[in-house]
Amino acid sequence: xxxxxxxxxxxxxxxxxxxxxxxxxxxxxxxxxxxxxxxxxxxxxxxxxxxxxxxxxxxxxxxxxxxxxxxxxxxxxxxxxxxxxxxxxxxxxxxxxxxxxxxxxxxxxxxxxxxxxxxxxxxxxxxxxxxxxxxxxxxxxxxxxxxxxxxxxxxxxxxxxxxxxxxxxxxxxxxxxxxxxxxxxxxx
Amino acid sequence: xxxxxxxxxxxxxxxxxxxxxxxxxxxxxxxxxxxxxxxxxxxxxxxxxxxxxxxxxxxxxxxxxxxxxxxxxxxxxxxxxxxxxxxxxxxxxxxxxxxxxxxxxxxxxxxxxxxxx
Numbered sequence: 001x002x003x004x005x006x007x008x009x010x011x012x013x014x015x016x017x018x019x020x021x022x023x024x025x026x027x028x029x030x031x032x033x034x035x036x037x038x039x040x041x042x043x044x045x046x047x048x049x050x051x052x053x054x055x056x057x058x059x060x061x062x063x064x065x066x067x068x069x070x071x072x073x074x075x076x077x078x079x080x081x082x083x084x085x086x087x088x089x090x091x092x093x094x095x096x097x098x099x100x101x102x103x104x105x106x107x108x109x110x111x112x113x114x115x116x117x118x119x120x121x122x123x124x125x126x127x128x129x130x131x132x133x134x135x136x137x138x139x140x141x142x143x144x145x146x147x148x149x150x151x152x153x154x155x156x157x158x159x160x161x162x163x164x165x166x167x168x169x170x171x172x173x174x175x176x177x178x179x180x181x182x183x184x185x186x187x188x
Numbered sequence: 189x190x191x192x193x194x195x196x197x198x199x200x201x202x203x204x205x206x207x208x209x210x211x212x213x214x215x216x217x218x219x220x221x222x223x224x225x226x227x228x229x230x231x232x233x234x235x236x237x238x239x240x241x242x243x244x245x246x247x248x249x250x251x252x253x254x255x256x257x258x259x260x261x262x263x264x265x266x267x268x269x270x271x272x273x274x275x276x277x278x279x280x281x282x283x284x285x286x287x288x289x290x291x292x293x294x295x296x297x298x299x300x301x302x303x304x305x
Contacts, residue, residue: 067250
């Protein structure tokens with residue numbers, strides 16, 4: 001019963017914050033509302049006893065990605081001003097798209113039969129780590145090492161793009177054409 | 189910790205945060221001057237708009253932070269499991285992981301990605 005109450009409180013927080021995030025005309029406020037949604041998601045994970053996943057949700061999403069989003073917003077000019085309210089045509093189209101999305105997901109939820117999972121999910125971090133380092137059957141040591149390569153590729157790509165090291169972008173920069181990079185390489 | 193404790197925590201958190209905001213709204217004196225909407229900067233009047241465009245460099249640093257943040261996610265299970273395995277293999281595995289990411293850090297240093305100027 002108490003779990004149900006907590007679930008509904010968290011769900012309510014998530015719905016309210018996501019609606020506010022979408023409808024707010026000030027972009028920085030949207031980002032902060034999004035932070036609320038991510039935190040409530042972490043709360044859901046904790047409610048389901050997925051402690052490690054909840055901690056990851058807080059550190060990576062609420063901590064890391066939000067910092068990235070906020071800095072990306074601060075890179076743009078018009079942080080302080082509200083965005084213009086869309087005209088009637090766009091509003092109707094947006095509502096239509098949202099309604100179609102709601103209908104499709106509603107039908108999916110009502111027609112799909114959810115099977116309850118019986119028994120506890122083994123989410124102990126020690127088991128996770130043992131599986132990750134195990135090299136025999138059912139072990140994940142190769143993906144674990146490949147992840148480091150993936151992160152390395154991420155670092156190199158980030159630096160290459162941010163430093164304007166891509167030749168055809170550099171050429172476009174010099175000729176003064178607008179590029180996505182041109183605004184980000186400009187200093188304040 | 190039981191679920192009742194979580195509900196109590198939620199309620200207490202809401203009361204502390206929104207109660208404080210509401211209370212200060214109720215008891216604070218209200219008068220409005222244009223000066224009041226100025227951004228506070230040590231009592232000195234601001235020159236130009238206070239919403240400035242940030243250097244793009246901060247974005248790069250945030251990206252690097254995020255990548256090493258994700259690395260920590262894989263480090264925690266390793267550290268927990270490390271105690272229970274008595275062989276040298278986990279150590280070698282994490283060493284490879286570190287060397288590859290260390291190369292990334294070296295690349296970032298070499299390309300002056302973590303410079304402040």
